[in-house]
Amino acid sequence: MPAIQLTPAARKEKRGEAHHLDPVVMIGGEGLTPAIVKEADVALKAHGLIKVRVFSDDRVAREAMLAQLADELSAAPIQHIGKLLVLWRPIPEKAAPVVEDRKPGSRVVKLVTFSKNGSGRPTVKKVQVHGNERVTAGGMVKRQKNRVTSVKKRAQSQD
Numbered sequence: 001m002p003a004i005q006l007t008p009a010a011r012k013e014k015r016g017e018a019h020h021l022d023p024v025v026m027i028g029g030e031g032l033t034p035a036i037v038k039e040a041d042v043a044l045k046a047h048g049l050i051k052v053r054v055f056s057d058d059r060v061a062r063e064a065m066l067a068q069l070a071d072e073l074s075a076a077p078i079q080h081i082g083k084l085l086v087l088w089r090p091i092p093e094k095a096a097p098v099v100e101d102r103k104p105g106s107r108v109v110k111l112v113t114f115s116k117n118g119s120g121r122p123t124v125k126k127v128q129v130h131g132n133e134r135v136t137a138g139g140m141v142k143r144q145k146n147r148v149t150s151v152k153k154r155a156q157s158q159d
Contacts, residue, residue: 002071002074003067003070003071003074003075003076003077004070004074004075004076004088004089005076006076006078006088011076011078011079014049014076014078014086014088015078015079015086017049018049018051018078018079018086018088021049021050021051021086022051023050023051023052023053023084024043024047024050024051024052025039025040025043025050025051025052025053026052026053026055027052027053027054027055027056027065028055029055029056031056031061031065032065032068032069037069037072037073040052040069040073040087041073044073044075044087044088044089045091045092046091047091048088048089048090048091049078049086049087049088050086050087050088051084051085051086052069052084052085052086052087053083053084053085054083054084054085055083056083062080062083062085063080065085066080066085066087069085069087070087073087073089074089075087075088075089076088076089103131103132104131105130105131106128106129106130106131107128107129108126108127108128108129109126109127109128109129109135110124110125110126110127111124111125111126111127111135111139112124113125113139127141129141132144
């Protein structure tokens with residue numbers, strides 16, 4: 001998978017965003033192992049923009065690691081400064097699960113009470129109403145009651 005190519009302006013913006021980040025992946029003396037590539041992939045999925053610290057004094061090897069990580073993870077190499085490497089990849093969209101038997105959730109309802117003399121300002125009160133509640137004409141919140149079925153209908157449905 002090829003690395004993502006960014007414009008210099010986009011790369012500069014990502015460098016600014018990465019400035020305050022701490023390294024989330026560390027590459028030790030063994031170099032770039034499959035476990036490190038997997039961990040960097042997980043970090044990119046979670047964060048999108050990550051810093052990688054390399055504990056190696058060889059600059060050419062660090063540049064090769066940055067290029068290899070960018071190619072294997074299809075990420076954009078943002079920066080190589082000292083022993084820090086910065087990679088970016090867009091975070092994938094998460095599909096929300098669709099539950100078909102879902103009941104209505106809570107909602108905020110505004111209750112407006114007008115003044116008694118007519119010249120005063122109305123008062124507005126926000127009330128949270130849950131799925132099993134309703135607001136009456138008088139502005140009270142009541143719970144929904146289970147519907148009572150007759151004995152005759154219950155007996156017919158069991159047959």
